[in-house]
Amino acid sequence: MQQILEAITSGTATAEDFAALELPSTYRGATVHRDEVDLFEGMDSRDKDPRRSLHIDDVPLPELGPGEALVAVMASAINYNTVWTSIFEPLSTFGFLERYGKVSPLTKRHDLPYHVVGSDLAGVVLRTGVGVHAWKPGDEVVAHCLSVELEGPDGHNDTMMDPEQRIWGFETNFGGLAEIALVKSNQLMPKPAHLTWEEAASPGLVNSTAYRQLVSRNGAGMKQGDNVLIWGASGGLGGFATQYALNGGAVPVCVVSSEEKAEICRRMGAELVIDRRAEGFAFWKDDHTQDPAEWRRFGGRIRELTGGEDVDIVFVHPGRETFGASVYAARKGGTIVTCASTSGYLHEYDNRYLWMNLKRIIGSHFANYRESWEANRLIAKGMIHPTLSRSYPLEEVGQAALDVHHNLHQGKVGVLCLAPEEGLGVRDEAMRSRHLAAINAFRGV
Numbered sequence: 001m002q003q004i005l006e007a008i009t010s011g012t013a014t015a016e017d018f019a020a021l022e023l024p025s026t027y028r029g030a031t032v033h034r035d036e037v038d039l040f041e042g043m044d045s046r047d048k049d050p051r052r053s054l055h056i057d058d059v060p061l062p063e064l065g066p067g068e069a070l071v072a073v074m075a076s077a078i079n080y081n082t083v084w085t086s087i088f089e090p091l092s093t094f095g096f097l098e099r100y101g102k103v104s105p106l107t108k109r110h111d112l113p114y115h116v117v118g119s120d121l122a123g124v125v126l127r128t129g130v131g132v133h134a135w136k137p138g139d140e141v142v143a144h145c146l147s148v149e150l151e152g153p154d155g156h157n158d159t160m161m162d163p164e165q166r167i168w169g170f171e172t173n174f175g176g177l178a179e180i181a182l183v184k185s186n187q188l189m190p191k192p193a194h195l196t197w198e199e200a201a202s203p204g205l206v207n208s209t210a211y212r213q214l215v216s217r218n219g220a221g222m223k224q225g226d227n228v229l230i231w232g233a234s235g236g237l238g239g240f241a242t243q244y245a246l247n248g249g250a251v252p253v254c255v256v257s258s259e260e261k262a263e264i265c266r267r268m269g270a271e272l273v274i275d276r277r278a279e280g281f282a283f284w285k286d287d288h289t290q291d292p293a294e295w296r297r298f299g300g301r302i303r304e305l306t307g308g309e310d311v312d313i314v315f316v317h318p319g320r321e322t323f324g325a326s327v328y329a330a331r332k333g334g335t336i337v338t339c340a341s342t343s344g345y346l347h348e349y350d351n352r353y354l355w356m357n358l359k360r361i362i363g364s365h366f367a368n369y370r371e372s373w374e375a376n377r378l379i380a381k382g383m384i385h386p387t388l389s390r391s392y393p394l395e396e397v398g399q400a401a402l403d404v405h406h407n408l409h410q411g412k413v414g415v416l417c418l419a420p421e422e423g424l425g426v427r428d429e430a431m432r433s434r435h436l437a438a439i440n441a442f443r444g445v
Contacts (some may be wrong), residue, residue, distance in 0.1 A: 001026070001179055004072050005418050007138075007337040008124050018137035023070070026058045029116040029178030030397040030415075032085055037092040051398030051404060052085035058356060059116060062174050062182045065106045068129040069185045073417040074197035074425060075391070076176040077120040079236070080206045080342055083405045084107065085117050085170060086398075098172040100427065103164060118177030119145035119169040120190065122191055122425070124199035124420070132185040140191040140427075143183050144372035145205050145235075147172050158218060159368040166327060167205075167366060176201075177397055179418050189373060192380040194432040197425035199439065200413040202388040203240070203379050206412065208367035210240035211375035213337050214315055218371070219364045220337040220431075224249030226312040229234040229302065229329055231322050233270070234261035236404075237340070237411040239387035241315045242268055247383055253302055253311060257407075272305040273359055283325045290348060295328040302329060313337065320344030326344060332357040339364045382431060387411030389395035391422055411442035 001240040003021055007013040024337040032053050040048040064070055085093045093115055101111025125139045135141070148155055148162040155162025169175025174182035191200050193340070214228070222228060228245045232238040233254030245252035246269050253272045262273045274281075281298055284289045302311060310331035316322055319341025326336050327349040336359065354361070367375065378384040391414035392400040403409045416422065426432055432439070 001418065004055045004126070005420070008072060008074065009424065013138060015136045015138040018124070018126060021126065023061060026060055027179040028056055028394065029059050029175075030394065031055050031057045031114040031116050032088075032093070034094045034113040037088050037094065038168075040087055045087065045089060046406070047085035048089070049398075050083060050401035053086045053088070054117075054398040054401060056395055056397070057114065057227070058176075061180065062109050063112060064129045064182070065128055066130040067132060067185055069125055069132060069135060069183055069188060071120045071121060071123045071143065071181050071183060071188075072126050072136060073123040073176055073181050074419040075122050075201040076118045076178075076415045076417055077098070077198075077202040077204070077388070078397075078404045078413045078415065079119050080340060080404060081119055081167060081170040081205075082117050082177065085115065085403050086401050087405070093170060096166070097173055100166065100172055102292060109382065112173060115435065116174050116178050117169055118175035118181070119167055120198045120201050120204040121176035121181050125188070126180070128185060135185055135188055140425075141188045142191050142200050142204055142376065143168070143176065143181070143187045144189065144208055144367070144376070145169060146187065146369060146372060147184055160218075160219055160365060161406045165391045177394070177415055177417070179394075186369060189376045189415045190380065191425070192376070193428035194382065194426060194435065195379075195386060195439070196348075196423050197387050197419045198391045198416060199386040200425065202236075202412040202414050203376070203384075205366070206237045206387070207240050207379060208372040208375045209339060209364070209385065210237055212367035212371045213339055213364040214313070216243050216367070216371050218368070219362060220313045220315070220335045222248055222250050222313060226250040227253060227306050229253045229255065229311040229314045229326070231255050231316050231318050231326070233273075234264040234410055236444075237317055237388055239264070239268070239314070239411050240384065242270055243384050246270065247378075253304065253305060261410060264442060268438075272273050274301060274305070283322065290324045292328070292350065295325045298325050299329050305379050310334065317341070318343045320347055323347040324349040327359065327361070328353050333359065335360045335362060337362045337364050369411055383416055385435060385441065387442045388414050389442045390414070391416055
């Protein structure tokens, strides 16, 4: 690994130099173990501790197949799917790996007693398989997490509709929280030159997800002037949604849970902010009963901020906790676009507010190839910025996942894999200096 790291940091190594590097037989990766899937049985979700289930293991380097690439991972990041994997909720990911292993002899590699997790990376291509022409060893890249087979017709208009669509590092093995990752070459995109490794690694999953959910015609199709209610607006996903609203001429109404998070939204340029904790919004009377009076109070607060207007779009990912209020808050003919459900999957809402007011609910999941590329292009052009708040070394990946599990973070939490320290990997200092304040918005710098 030291030779690989030296080649990356030298700044002079050529494609031929990288191609000549001897790859190790094993590498370190963050794993969960099949024989520990009952580790947290009977425990409440919040009490399940990723520090107990996420291990740093030496694992064998996987075989490189056609159309694939091995990437030296300088940095990765935590997504909520890593939390779900680490606490074995809503089910163990080993079922995903077993089913994927039955697709072909090549995918059988993924069905193992351990799962190398992680759906983000920034790093350098080490090897490419047969049929890869767009990338070569030494290329600095980031990866999106869409893995598809595209052997059926359904995915050729929208790759997210492929019957074999999976999220790399969650529903496949050999993910990005490791020193080396195995990806399909069409997951690769150019690393934004003005970002550090850890900054460049952090947007992948959430940036593309927010782009499809809010901007794309496959999602809400946001337009200029739209009022957009954004739950968790300072978080990893919501932070990108806030930026897309501002960048696209819409008006974000940012919902957060602390003054610190409200200030992050203001640093991004948002003016309309609701601190739901400070204002005491409680949408559930108990575990089984919602409080429509709180929906109405919430709607009234939105109209106070917008000058009497309801929101055109509700960008919702917390799920059960906020869904009833989301359906209520959207204007007549408005759109509720949803993914993730981090507070629970079984949503409840009053259908009268949906059907009688001609509202729409749109389900959105990650992004297709084109949407991922467009979202990364906006990062590379400095129009959208990473939402990284802090980074941990790979050895502390369990603590990083715990931060996300308990919502102790702002924006994204990064993980340094091969990178020995933060701040490395910037290739365009002039561009970085122009955007430094926005890059640092989530760090409180």
